[in-house]
Amino acid sequence: xxxxxKGIIEVGEASGNLPFVLEKLADYLEMRIEFERKxxxxxxxxxxxxxxxxxxxxxxxxxxxxxxxxxxxxFNIKLPLITQILFSISQFVxxxxxxxxxxxxxGIAGIVYLKKKGIGKGVIDKLKLGxxxxxxxxxxxxxxxxxxxxxxxxESGVPIVYTLEVxxxxxxxxxxxxxxxxxxxxxxxxxxxxxxxSKIDIFPPLIAEIARIGEETGNMPGMFKKLSxxxxxxxxxxxxxxxxxxxxxxxxxxGGIIGIIVIALFxxxxxxxxxxxK
Numbered sequence: 001x002x003x004x005x006k007g008i009i010e011v012g013e014a015s016g017n018l019p020f021v022l023e024k025l026a027d028y029l030e031m032r033i034e035f036e037r038k039x040x041x042x043x044x045x046x047x048x049x050x051x052x053x054x055x056x057x058x059x060x061x062x063x064x065x066x067x068x069x070x071x072x073x074x075f076n077i078k079l080p081l082i083t084q085i086l087f088s089i090s091q092f093v094x095x096x097x098x099x100x101x102x103x104x105x106x107g108i109a110g111i112v113y114l115k116k117k118g119i120g121k122g123v124i125d126k127l128k129l130g131x132x133x134x135x136x137x138x139x140x141x142x143x144x145x146x147x148x149x150x151x152x153x154x155e156s157g158v159p160i161v162y163t164l165e166v167x168x169x170x171x172x173x174x175x176x177x178x179x180x181x182x183x184x185x186x187x188x189x190x191x192x193x194x195x196x197x198s199k200i201d202i203f204p205p206l207i208a209e210i211a212r213i214g215e216e217t218g219n220m221p222g223m224f225k226k227l228s229x230x231x232x233x234x235x236x237x238x239x240x241x242x243x244x245x246x247x248x249x250x251x252x253x254x255g256g257i258i259g260i261i262v263i264a265l266f267x268x269x270x271x272x273x274x275x276x277x278k
Contacts, residue, residue: 003169004149011158021156028152035232042243046250053254060261062097065090072268079268086264122174129175129202139202140238142176144231147207147224155221161188176202193220 008025012018069087072079079087093100115121128138146167153163164184168177183196194212197203207227214223 003166004153007153007158007162007166008156011153011156011162015157017157024152024156028148032148035236038236039239042239046243046246049247049250049254053250057254057257058093061090061093066094068265075272077268077271080264082260083264083268086261125174125176128173137238137242138173140231140235142171142173143203143207144228144235145171146176146180147228147231151221151224151228154224160193160220 005025008021009018012021015021065087069090072083127134129135149167149170150163153166154160158166161184164180164187168180168184171177171180179200179202183193183200186196187193192212192215194208194215197211198205198208210223210227211220214220217223
């Protein structure tokens with residue numbers, strides 16, 4: 001169970017209001033599952049196209065290109081540079097096919113192991129927040145999780161300091177976790193949440209402003225609920241736009257690879273036809 005679950009259950013037991021906090025938790029989990037379902041559904045098509053496209057190209061280099069290599073070798077014609085490069089790649093794939101498969105499986109297993117052990121997570125998390133395009137999406141995911149968790153915990157009656165502690169554990173980013181931990185320590189000393197949020201450069205000013213309004217009106221849960229809804233819509237829009245760009249990009253890339261292969265094969269065939277006419 002995640003830190004979010006544990007934090008809510010502890011508060012529900014301590015306050016004697018366990019049914020209420022469990023109902024809030026159920027609503028939050030339903031919302032998260034529905035949101036994740038939409039994202040996964042949108043990724044099915046580009047994922048399938050990429051997977052089967054990679055298999056098709058691999059089969060071509062492994063089984064089809066070697067046949068053409070034998071044919072062109074028999075006629076002893078000078079191959080164009082693009083065809084030579086293509087045949088070199090095909091020979092490399094055929095020669096080290098088993099090793100490439102082992103390396104691919106080993107790479108995936110290594111990534112899973114490192115992720116499970118948390119090795120190198122700090123470096124990866126910094127890259128996620130520093131790389132173009134990826135940083136915007138990573139930050140949006142973190143802001144949505146931050147605002148949603150703030151809402152559900154504060155609405156359930158969890159104290160602000162403990163809320164920040166739970167969020168730091170569940171934010172799934174070492175850089176943001178460290179920033180929230182520092183903010184938690186300052187809030188624990190009596191400082192305002194809004195002023196501490198404004199000191200974190202990664203967070204946009206909107207979050208600090210929403211927190212300030214919540215402090216002044218005494219309605220922090222309601223304000224963070226509106227903020228979480230805002231970031232959910234923004235994240236959905238961002239995801240839809242990325243997929244809308246990603247789908248034609250994959251098709252264009254696969255089409256380009258197939259086009260290069262066709263050109264590389266037809267140029268020697270044209271040479272053979274010319275020799276036959278002579």
